[in-house]
Amino acid sequence: MPSYRCYCLDPAGCVRAVSTIAAETDDGAEQAAAELLGSSLHHAVELWVDRRLVGTIDRDAFSWPSAATPARPPDHDLA
Numbered sequence: 199m200p201s202y203r204c205y206c207l208d209p210a211g212c213v214r215a216v217s218t219i220a221a222e223t224d225d226g227a228e229q230a231a232a233e234l235l236g237s238s239l240h241h242a243v244e245l246w247v248d249r250r251l252v253g254t255i256d257r258d259a260f261s262w263p264s265a266a267t268p269a270r271p272p273d274h275d276l277a
Contacts, residue, residue: 199220200220200227200247201247202221202230203219204219204244204246206238207240207241207242211242227247228245241256241257
């Protein structure tokens with residue numbers, strides 16, 4: 199089962215927390231990420247699996263790129 203990472207973002211786009219989600223599909227991970235965002239005070243979440251951006255959920259709008267969209271993981275400093 200793939201392990202997805204959710205980067206919880208503030209309004210400026212800075213990472214404030216990281217969570218891990220285990221899901222069998224992108225759809226399942228998207229649902230879990232949406233629930234995580236809904237139960238938090240964060241502005242948005244980025245959902246990643248390995249080096250692929252699955253999508254970004256913003257409190258105001260959802261944005262899920264197609265599978266063909268190339269992406270790289272964020273270079274966030276979590277220290």
